[in-house]
Amino acid sequence: MVDADQQERAVSKIDWKTLNSEDSLRRVRVFELIKSGGVQTGQDHLNVGIIFQHGNDTISSAMAVKSFETAIKLDSTVNRWWYAAAVDRDLMRRKKPQVYGTQFIQDRDSGKWKRYEIDSTKVTDAQRVYYYVETLAAQREKEWRMNLKPISETYQKNKSIEETIESIREQHRKGRLSQYSLEEEINQFGYELMTNNKDEEALRIFKLNTELYPDSFNTYDSYGEILMKMGKKKAAIKAYKHSLELNPANENAKQIIQLNKR
Numbered sequence: 001m002v003d004a005d006q007q008e009r010a011v012s013k014i015d016w017k018t019l020n021s022e023d024s025l026r027r028v029r030v031f032e033l034i035k036s037g038g039v040q041t042g043q044d045h046l047n048v049g050i051i052f053q054h055g056n057d058t059i060s061s062a063m064a065v066k067s068f069e070t071a072i073k074l075d076s077t078v079n080r081w082w083y084a085a086a087v088d089r090d091l092m093r094r095k096k097p098q099v100y101g102t103q104f105i106q107d108r109d110s111g112k113w114k115r116y117e118i119d120s121t122k123v124t125d126a127q128r129v130y131y132y133v134e135t136l137a138a139q140r141e142k143e144w145r146m147n148l149k150p151i152s153e154t155y156q157k158n159k160s161i162e163e164t165i166e167s168i169r170e171q172h173r174k175g176r177l178s179q180y181s182l183e184e185e186i187n188q189f190g191y192e193l194m195t196n197n198k199d200e201e202a203l204r205i206f207k208l209n210t211e212l213y214p215d216s217f218n219t220y221d222s223y224g225e226i227l228m229k230m231g232k233k234k235a236a237i238k239a240y241k242h243s244l245e246l247n248p249a250n251e252n253a254k255q256i257i258q259l260n261k262r
Contacts, residue, residue, distance in 0.1 A: 001047070002051065005023070005026060005050060006050075009054075020056070023054050027055060041074060041075065042070075042072070049082055049083075050082065053085070053086055058094055062090055065090050071083075080131045098116055100128055101118050101128065101136065101139045104143065113143060115143050161201045165204065169208075182212075183212070183216060189205055190202045190206045190209065190226070191222070207223060209223070210223050215246065218243075220240070224253070236256075240253040240256050240257050
């Protein structure tokens with residue numbers, strides 16, 4: 001039942017009417033299992049909690065909290081995050097502030113995500129980490145990241161490479177939990193521009209990436225590629241050589257430098 005619960009939520013477009021009906025039937029079945037003594041192990045209680053976690057009332061949310069709590073007592077290896085999430089969702093259903101910080105809601109008008117109201121005094125960051133929940137600082141970062149638009153989307157909207165570059169710089173200044181993810185996204189955007197023969201703009205994006213991530217061999221490798229495409233051979237070889245200095249195992253740079261010695 002839990003596998004079905006999770007799989008039906010993994011599709012790109014959820015039929016909520018059908019899903020709610022299936023969820024209701026699963027809860028009825030779980031009550032039958034509990035009554036017949038079919039719920040015994042920590043994993044059993046964890047699975048029961050997951051089914052009730054997706055209920056739509058405080059009876060279900062309270063059952064989820066109780067089930068996850070029992071699961072942890074019976075089996076210390078189960079995923080403790082479920083308990084924290086259930087506590088927060090139960091509080092949210094009761095119109096009270098959450099305490100761990102697992103629940104984020106989306107504004108219907110603006111479409112922006114925000115962390116649901118939280119009473120940060122009830123639980124310490126050490127307790128959050130114990131339950132595999134982000135610290136308060138990481139939650140604020142998560143909220144910011146959830147509202148970030150892909151670079152390509154920003155560019156399509158403003159039609160300005162200058163404004164897009166400033167947006168990228170702002171993201172870099174504010175930081176991300178994973179810096180590599182931003183570096184990779186910038187690089188991907190540069191190649192999208194190249195594919196559409198917007199080489200001058202791609203050049204600016206790849207150059208920007210070398211400025212933001214000067215210790216990355218990959219940014220210089222891509223910068224060399226756009227320079228070579230634009231016929232700026234001398235500058236391209238310089239970029240490839242720098243990429244090779246940063247990563248002597250960069251075979252692509254080695255081959256291009258060797259080919260252009262002739």
